[in-house]
Amino acid sequence: MIELKTPAEVERMHVAGRFVAEVLTEVGRLAxxxxxxxxxxxxVRGMIKRRGAESCYWDYAPSFGKGPFRNVICLSVNDAVLHGLPHDYTLRDGDVLTADIAVSVDGWAADSARTVIVGTPAEADLRIVRATEEALEAAIDAARPGNRLGDISAAIGAVARAYGYPVNTEFGGHGIGRTMHEDLHVPNKGQPGRGMKLRPGLTLALEPWFARTTDRIVYDPDGWTIRSADGSRTAHSEHTVAITDGEPLVLTRRESEEPRAGLSTRDAAQ
Known part of the structure; x- marks a missing residue:
């Protein structure tokens, strides 16, 4: 069932979103x-405890995972991109780190992810991070009443195509609200004008993620961490967004974050 939120409920999600943004800002600072x-x-466990929030990941046990997830944040390095299980790994110069977190505050959830480069960045890594950030902004811009779900997917896919990155559609965006995952799957490519019509009160987690040279994925033995099948590096950007009567409302925007303006197809190819 798709649940449209009232303005008061969206604001309660915004409370959770501000905290998620704070956590990701802190992780980026510490990485x-x-x-x-x-x-x-x-x-991050300490931050959640002090805030009185609840992790949406702890004990999460979907059909694709291996047993309950017993961490509060996903940390994925280099060719890992989704559901990275935190483990005994020390970050190295040039590593690409994706942090993804969802929490609930007073019964309302928010979900966001960012990719940062540790130490000295390689241009190719900066490029794929930039692509996911621009794809996310394009998706947010398409999240307007009267548009359709396919318009969001098509906006993400267009940026990926401009940069020359393949797109996996097994994992993508989703509805969010009282729980981390609500109805609606938002693929990272699609056809404009297709799918459900967007209405005010709809809340979505939009999350473009790309690997440089493949759309295929493999799982680590831990049963959670998802990697690019060919070992190419990856990036992932995500925000929780509410559709309103006017501009889309980004509930997890970080204070220091500046939305990236999209590049032309010619610029993206460079």
Whole structure:
């Protein structure tokens, strides 16, 4: 069932979203050469406890996972892109780190992800991070009443195509509200003008993620961590967004974040 939220309910989700943004800002600040992933995990656990929030990940047990997830943040490195299980790994110069977190505050959830580069960035890594950020902004811009779900998917796919990145559609965006995953799957490519008509009160987690040279994925033995099938590096950007009568409302926007303007197809190819 698709549940449209009232303005008051959207604001309660915004409370959770602001905290999620705070956590991702802190993780980006702390992610440095020599930092262990488990140190980041335990730091975030402390933030959640102090806030009185609840992790949406702890004990999460979907059909694709291997047993209940017993961490509060997904940390994926280099060719890992989704559901990265925090483990004893020390970050190295040039690593690409994706942090993804969902929490509930007073019964309302928000979900967001960002990819950062540790230490010295490679241009190819900066490029794929930039692509996911621009795809996310394009998706947000399409999240307007009267548009259709396919318009969001098509906007993401267009940016991926401009950059020359293949797109996996097994995992993508989703509805969100009282729980982390509500009805509606939002693929990261699609046809404009197709799908459900967007209405005010609809809340979605939009999350473009790309690998450089493949749309195929493989799982680690841990049963959770998803990697590009060919080992190429990856990136992932996500925000929780509410559709309103006017401009889309991004509930997880970080204070220091500047939305990326889209590049032309010619610029993206460079």
């Amino acid at each position: 440095d050469v020599g930092v262990n992933l488990m140190d980041l995990e335990h730091h």
